[in-house]
Amino acid sequence: MKTIFSFFLLIVIPFVTMQAQNRNIKGRVLTEDLRTAPLISIKIDDSVEVGKTDLNGFFEINIPPTIQKLLIKGDGYIMDANITLLDSCNEVEVVVMARGTYDFISLKKADRLRKKRFKKLPASHLEAFSRGLFKTQTPCYKREYTP
Template sequence: MKKIFIVLILFNVSTYSLYAQKKTIEGRVIDDNLKALPYVSIMINDTVKIGKTDLNGFFHIEIPVSVKKILFSTVGIELASVELAEKCDEVEVVMMLSGTYDFITHRRVDQLRMKRFNKLPELHKVAFEKGIFKTIKACYTQEFIPCFKKSNVKR
């Protein structure tokens, strides 16, 4: 009986230490005009708010080691979904301003947005050259979130 009790205690302590592991991430968020974005919400698991940027767009957060995806959200700016690399602890994000598209199809809207999205790595490099960012290249991959998804329903 004592052996079972000791094994259970060791098991509980080891699983507790797994859940307690955290990773510190810091960085900055700017828009595609290279202006700092204040009060951008930072979320994991698409709904759990873990922090926000300060007045100058800087943030410092702690996330569980198991989390690989971070979502940045604010009013007037398109969502930015970032998938972290293994040893990524400096996350500097360029977010696109959202716009209104009238009298064109959803497909064309996504084409125009994708064109702007593909310029974000170049803007990251420009931000580094101007001293806004600390890293020349992002250590994460940013995911394009389309406005319109094709349905598989045939009509």
């Protein structure tokens, strides 16, 4: 009986510890005008969906500790956000840009206008914090502009 119990423990304990090694990340996604962004996909490796935001823009995901990059992708009206997590980051709060159409201007000028909007996102994050929508004053991730 002791050998069966010992064998059972040897099999079960590694699986329990492997589950405990996952990283639990909670967060919220808002648009530029600080409205909730419902049903936004959170992906790793550009294709594996690990979660979605609820109707209030909140999400909770479990990812392996080796994953550092998340893709926040909205269907239709949200531009994709590629973010690189910092090691101490367990609360991810993201402001995403809505897609815009730029008629009768060059692609270069449209890209400049999008980049100008992108540079205002940290101020939107701070405003969301001051209104009580976000818990952190500054983002705990790195984000670069991708045209």
